[in-house]
Amino acid sequence: MLITELKQKDDVLSLIKGKALVISCIGCKEVYFPVTEAEELHKELLAGGNVSAVITTDYICNPENLKLQLKKHMDKVEAAEILLVFSCGVGVQTVAELYPNKAVFAACDTYPLPGHQGITPLEPECDQCAECHLSDTAGICPITACSKGLLNGQCGGSKNGMCEVDKDMECGWERIYRRLEKLGLLDSLLYPAKIRNYIAIAGAGANASES
């Protein structure tokens, strides 16, 4: 699950050095795309003269859907030298794959919602480490709930139960300890030193990258 943020306005404007068309995705619209800010920038781009139109549609990361949505705008696509895409990195690359002969530019930066791979951006988080530690940690993930992703307990950095990296965030290990304490399961912390096995996810990533 991703969040997109507009690039600096000047950076976006400086990309338009020829006839351009804007493709704006509102696919994951409910939660993660800055619709209002994007629309304002669209207006400015249109006023600039080089941008022929703004095509707003959803799910441009689905190439078939993208083709369908662009069908009736093909004249504008053909005429454009530059396709400026407002979307996450997936959408930009889908457009670039579809039009390898055009300069395809990204108007947004994409941030991960770490751990929010499920359907709703709720509190629980999962880093998909392929070696679930939750049984030892009262169901609170030490990788995502701890800024440093420590597997073996609290670092010395928390103050008043809050994280040294983000003082608005509770120390994950403090939460783990308190919940285990409440459940009478503190003994479950006596596991041998844990070390992450990055091969587990490197493998998954490499296989997964083949289309």
Add this chain to the structure above:
Amino acid sequence: MRITELFDRGEFVLTTEVGPPKGFHLDHLLHEVKEYLGDITAVNVTDNQSSVMRLGSLATCKAIKDIGVNSIFQITCRDRNRLALQSDLLSAAYFGIDNLLLLTGDYTTLGDTPQAKPVFDLDSVSLIHAVKQLESGIDLGGNELDGDPPKFAKGAVVSPCSDSVDVQLAKMERKVAAGAEYFQTQAVFEPEKFFEFMEKAKQFNVPVMLGVIILKNAGMANFMNNNIAGINVPPDIIEELKADPEKTKAGITGVEITARIIKECRDYCQGVHIMALGWEKLVPDLLRESNLVS
């Protein structure tokens, strides 16, 4: 010499922390070590402390060793993955640096290069485990080392006055289980809390060195109370610092306070670790006033 041998002999161990410079000139640091730290058992060198990039801890340890002073190599998990960490441990062994203090490390964004990639491939516990494994002649990849394995004194840290001391104790237990042989504490300003902590920590049967900081002024105390984990300077100490600004400025108040804490805690610990934070020149006074040297 491994300071664990001193603990084993029942000696009271004294260490002082020094921070390498931003730059590669060590003259000043070495001068201070020679001039003020003669009575110290070993000098403990920080590793890019507070995530601020500096000259390396290992090179500084080597330089200190070369002037005949025992050193402790601090090593954190923030900047190196397990390959680099193990490699640096072997480098240390080659230089004959055999005292280690093994930490997780501050987070990257707290320092002067927030753009850096935070590594944290290992953490303090797994780093201790890695050292122990190297000592058995096998690296973390399960491969055998050539020749005799290295041998280190494996130190770790703990915060006795932390607001979540039970969580700290749980971590301490894990560190001991992983192979930690001695502990150095976060600075203590509340002896009562330290006594309580030691009461619980004695079950682990490892030597603990009391951490102390020489306070420079009330502002520093307030800053630490607000920002530094595991430190709480009580109000009466802050008042004491405010009472006579000139005396405080000269370091006399700070040394008095610290010496008092050391004397109170002396019987509960196996050594003292002094964080002078630039006031290395006051270390001899402090040692005298604490009755640690005559």
Add this chain to the structure above:
Amino acid sequence: MEDYTKFRLKHEDELLNLIENKDKLYIVACNKCFKEFTLEEEQEGYDMIKLALAQGKTIEGFELVNFLCNKPLTAKILESLAQTNAENVIVISCGLGIQTVADIVDKPTYAASDSISYEGRHGMALTKRLCEACGQCYLNLTGGICPIVDCAKSLVNGQCGGAKNGKCEVDNTKDCAWERIHDRLSAQNRLSVLTSQPVQLRDYSKVSFKFVNDYVKTLRKSRYEGFYGGIHPAERKELSEHIALTPFPAPATVVIPLSQHTGAPAEALVQAGDLVKRGQKIGDSAGYISSTIHSSVSGKVLAVEPRRHPTTGNDVMSVVIESDGKDELHESVVPWENYESRTAEEIADYVREKGIVGMGGAGFPTSVKLQPNKPIDTVLLNGSECEPLLTADHRVMLEFADDIIFGLQVLLKSVGAERGVIVIEDNKQDAIALFQDKTANIANIDIVVAKAQYPQGAEKMLIKRTLDRWVPSGGLPLDVGAIVSNVSTAKAISDAIQKGMPLIDRVVTVTGEKIKNPGNYIVKVGTSVNDLINHCGGFIDDDVEVKLGGPMMGVSIANYEVPIIKATNGVIAVEPIVSEADPCIRCGRCVDVCPMELLPLYYPLLAGEQKWEEMRDRAVRDCMECRCCDYICSSKIPIVEAIRFGKRSITEMERSQ
């Protein structure tokens, strides 16, 4: 479609170890997401049960849950767990689901599965790893090929020395990304983009936990505010919200269907050749759930014959009247005297006689609502107008506030409720200010400002949001002590009592990007939609779809020669939506937005297999067809079409049984 599964059961030895000293197990498994959707259940939960039973363990319960990470729904499903003797909860899910359960159940919760990373795969791009979400998109420098994802070392300054024959040193089945970048930029004659760029250094502080965490917190806060689910599509109300109401020019003829409401069609009281006046009753209600019909013009009845109904698409008996242009009022149009001393029953009869039905869309006879068989404590007036584009209710609120308040007081009096609440969405600040002012000294009427969210105006959502009461499945608002009415309906009640005017005019928004001159009009019932479109200058171009109602729940029409009826709040001309359905990927978005807390993804599949009973069991009849699921579906599946088909088929099935 590729299995996009995110977790797998831990190895048997790990599981044996996990349950070794534990008994009284409660097993919760997730039915997985992001994979080809079939009706087959995921098997890991059953495997776990088998393994535990073989060890002589007691299983205190088992739940296979769809989208376990959906906390509000999962919490409801797991409510029963507290009543069991379970001591240990074993969860088979990705880490999200496990943590969700651990948060909910307050019992030791254990993971029996490992989650597998698919970093870089997002959106619909299920079969390709495409974006690592680095927060500093490099694609502008690299011809749209991502150096972070596609280069094994994530280099951002060009190729390493490791590629051989164009293949990556880490995985020689992969093309070197930097060669691809180079080739694409050369082909586009843009190689200088690459050669002229300064040294690139990744900024890892960009992906700041704080930024993301704050963001998620705000989302979370707004996500379930008031009611579960819902969406907030672009409002586009600015096209017409500031345009004042004007009476629509008198039509030459009107076509007035005798069926404009829920329930039995009215019975015609006139025949061809009759002269009628404006406000004269021309159709009588034909049952308890029915309504009267009145003429909106004065003139001559040309025919009583079947004509095309605007929304059902069927031909229904309609009265066709040629207007004489005089709009002479019928003698029955006089203020209702002594309203204050009337009984509830008399009010209900009067409202029925004046042909008043719900004007928010469904056309339910208001008189029926006025005779509840259960105690009512609150009357909710819906001024939320949550559909995008529509501004009819907004204008009515601004221009007829006193009438609305009068109408609400009538409603309160007739059902004996203590409190009236007018709910207005926060995108209508002017209406909010006006009503707050007008009701400041009225003790029993409150204004509730609600965050704009569709489908807020739906009765059940409005009740949940305002009163925090949940209308049970198959139930009505009166089951929880409330009735809901539209603001325009309240105004119609006021007109009926204060002027004697039956419901023969209504406010219609004519709008949409494709209409030349949007506006808000007071339109005589029976006026042709085509007249409205022409009056507003017609369409901008031919690529247009016309809907009666809003873009979400409105009905698409191809024949514009249909009349405006009592429940028509808008005529919108919008760009047609083109889509082709892909197979469902269990992304779960429909579940996330369904305000009725259903699992919409099941309905198209069940309808396809004609499993009507299972559809009924999965509460398809609770669906109010708000089309949130259609709107959000990442595979563009026409879910509501399947739901309607299913509802019809269930009714047929039940009839034949």
